[in-house]
Amino acid sequence: MRRHSCFVFLFCGILLPGILCFPQTNTSIDCDSLLPNYEAGPQTSAPPYIIAVSFDNFEPGNEVQVTLEALGDAGFKGFNLQAREIDGDVPVGTFKITDPNTKGLECHNMTNSALIHANSDVKQKVTTTWIAPEDVGELQFIATVVQNLENFWVGIQSKTLTPTHSQSVNMTGKSKRKVCFSI
Numbered sequence: 001m002r003r004h005s006c007f008v009f010l011f012c013g014i015l016l017p018g019i020l021c022f023p024q025t026n027t028s029i030d031c032d033s034l035l036p037n038y039e040a041g042p043q044t045s046a047p048p049y050i051i052a053v054s055f056d057n058f059e060p061g062n063e064v065q066v067t068l069e070a071l072g073d074a075g076f077k078g079f080n081l082q083a084r085e086i087d088g089d090v091p092v093g094t095f096k097i098t099d100p101n102t103k104g105l106e107c108h109n110m111t112n113s114a115l116i117h118a119n120s121d122v123k124q125k126v127t128t129t130w131i132a133p134e135d136v137g138e139l140q141f142i143a144t145v146v147q148n149l150e151n152f153w154v155g156i157q158s159k160t161l162t163p164t165h166s167q168s169v170n171m172t173g174k175s176k177r178k179v180c181f182s183i
Contacts, residue, residue, distance in 0.1 A: 029080035031107035031114060032089060034144040034154050036078065042144075042154040048074035049145045051081070051158035058132040059164050063096070066141055066158070067127045075122040078146035080105070081115040083130055086138045086160065093136070096129040138162050 028037045035042070054065035068081055082091035091113040097104050101123050104112030115128050130141070141158040 029078065029116065029144050029146075031080075031082075031091070031105065034080055034082075034142065036144060036146055036152055038149060038152070040150050040152075042152055047145065047153035047156045048072060048147075049076065049143070049153065049156055051141045051143055051156060053141060053158050053161060055161065056159070057162050057164045060132055060134040062132045064130045064132065064161070065127060066130050067125060068143055068145070069125040070123070073124075074147060075124055076145045076147050077120045077122055078117045078152075079115075079126070079143055081128070081141060081143045082107070082113065083139050083141050085136055086140065088139070092139060093133045094131050096131065098128055099126050102126050102128060132163075136163060 029035065030037075048071045050069055050071060052067045052069065055062070058064055066081070068076075068079060070076055081095075083093045084090065085092060091107050091110065094110065094112045095102075095104055095115040097112065097115075101118055101121065102115050103118040105114040105116045107113045115126075117123070117126075138160050140160050143156045144152060144154045145156060146152040
């Protein structure tokens with residue numbers, strides 16, 4: 001009987017308050033629409049967040065540093081960040097998980113094709129590394145950022161990144177690679 005009392009005490013005294021007082025606050029944001037699972041609609045005002053990237057151009061395999069940052073003291077609790085080709089609707093490339101406030105998400109059967117929040121702590125900035133895939137055109141990073149249950153912005157975009165590799169066909173029908181150099 002004493003063994004059961006200890007278990008009841010443990011459950012009621014330690015576990016139950018944690019379950020009742022701290023409900024799951026993790027936000028689920030759809031991979032395709034980038035809409036969170038809220039009844040409220042997205043904000044239409046200018047977002048108090050920016051997406052900064054370390055390069056304007058990329059080649060397959062390049063690592064691009066991407067930062068999602070709050071302007072001023074806006075802060076955010078949740079987000080979904082993806083790279084998409086211009087006018088595309090599926091994520092391209094993969095993210096390296098380097099920030100403890102982030103985790104990878106599998107969209108369209110591609111591991112770490114999106115980056116999301118790992119907790120609901122208020123964040124001012126998250127930084128990650130994105131790895132460019134083969135055979136993609138111009139792209140942008142796009143995000144949904146959740147400030148709180150009532151305020152979230154969908155479709156925040158970075159500047160456009162352009163691939164530096166391209167294939168052209170010479171007169172013999174063989175492809176040759178164009179190489180661009182910056183000085």
